[in-house]
Structure formats: C-alpha cells, structure tokens
Amino acid sequence: MVCFCFLVDQTKKVSKRKPAAGFCSRCGGGASVADMKTCTRFCYVPFYWKSWKAIVCTFCGAILRSYR
Numbered sequence: 880m881v882c883f884c885f886l887v888d889q890t891k892k893v894s895k896r897k898p899a900a901g902f903c904s905r906c907g908g909g910a911s912v913a914d915m916k917t918c919t920r921f922c923y924v925p926f927y928w929k930s931w932k933a934i935v936c937t938f939c940g941a942i943l944r945s946y947r
C-alpha cells in the first residue's frame with residue numbers, strides 16, 4: 880500500500896497590535912492595527928511565510944481591513 884500525504888494548511892498569527900481609530904462593523908468593538916503572519920505548511924513542513932498588516936477588531940477578532 881502506498882501512503883500518500885497531501886496536506887496543506889495555513890496558520891495565522893498576530894505578532895503585534897496597536898490601537899487604531901475605528902470600530903468594528905459587526906460588534907462595535909475597538910479596532911487595532913495588527914502585524915499578521917501567515918504560514919503555509921505542506922505535510923506539516925512550513926514552506927511559505929507572508930507577513931501583512933490588517934485592521935482587526937480587538938473584541939471579536941474580525942478582520943476589518945487588510946493591507947498587502
């Protein structure tokens with residue numbers, strides 16, 4: 880039998896947060912500017928990283944806006 884592993888997953892991490900002006904459209908919570916990091920893994924081996932900035936809600940965690 881051949882064991883074929885084909886698994887890709889992505890993990891998102893927030894590395895830094897700063898308070899920002901604005902409110903969440905979903906819950907009305909405060910917004911903050913976050914440095915996000917996306918790590919793509921293939922068979923549990925990380926092979927691609929991307930860091931980007933986003934405005935996220937501090938209360939519910941929703942991404943209100945993203946910069947690339």
Ligand SMILES: [Zn+2]
Binds near residue numbers: 904
């Ligand atoms: Zn919210």
